[in-house]
Amino acid sequence: VQLAESGGALVQSGASLKLTCVARGFPVKSNTVFWHRQPPGGQRDWVAAIRERGDTTVSYALKDRFTVSRDDDRNEIYLQMNNLTSDDTALYICGVTYLQYRFEGQGTQVTVLS
Numbered sequence: 718v719q720l721a722e723s724g725g726a727l728v729q730s731g732a733s734l735k736l737t738c739v740a741r742g743f744p745v746k747s748n749t750v751f752w753h754r755q756p757p758g759g760q761r762d763w764v765a766a767i768r769e770r771g772d773t774t775v776s777y778a779l780k781d782r783f784t785v786s787r788d789d790d791r792n793e794i795y796l797q798m799n800n801l802t803s804d805d806t807a808l809y810i811c812g813v814t815y816l817q818y819r820f821e822g823q824g825t826q827v828t829v830l831s
Contacts, residue, residue: 718740718741718742718743718813718815718818718820719740719741719742719820719822720738720739720740720741720811720812720813720820720821720822721738721739721741721822721823722736722737722738722739722809722810722811722822722823722824722825723736723737723739723825724736724737724825725808725809725824725825725826725827725828726827726828727828727830728801728827728828728829728830729829729830730801730802730803730829730830730831731800731801731802732801732829733797733798733799733800733801734797734798734801734827735795735796735797735798736752736795736796736798736809736825736827737793737794737795738750738752738793738794738795738796738811738822739791739792739793740792740793740794740811740813741792742815743813743815744789744792745767745787745789745792745793745794745813746769746771746787746789747769748769748813748814748815749766749767749768749769749813749814750766750767750787750794750811750812750813751763751764751765751766751811751812751813752764752765752766752785752794752796752809752810752811752812753809753810753811753812754805754807754808754809754810754827755807755808755810755824756804756806756807756808757806757807759807761810762776762807763776764776764779764783764796764809765779765783765784765785765796766785767785767786767787767794771787773785773786782798782799782800782801783796783797783798783799784796784797785797794811796809796811798827801827801829802829802831803829803830803831804829805827805829806827806828806829807826807827808824808825808826808827809824809825809826809827810822810823810824
C-alpha cells in the first residue's frame, strides 16, 4: 500500500489549491481515506474523509472552504481548498486504515502568505 500526495505550493492568501493523493495497493472506492494536516510546530488536525459509498465529511471549521472527492478510475483522492489563509499553512497528509494497518503518505506542503 502506498499513498503519495502532491499539489502543495506557496500561495498568497485568498488563493485556491487542489491536492491529490494517489493510492496504490488498495481500491479507494472500497475504503475510507482521510486527510490530516500538520502545521509547523503544531499538532496534527483531522481535515476530511471520504467513505466507501462516496459520502464525505469535512472538519466543521473548514467545511465552507474545503471539499474532498475522488476518482475511482484513477484511484485518487482530492482535497479542494479555497480562500486559503495563513492558518492553512501545514503539511497535508492522506491516510487509510487498510487490513487493520494504518498507511500514510509523506505529505505535501502548503504555505499561505498573508
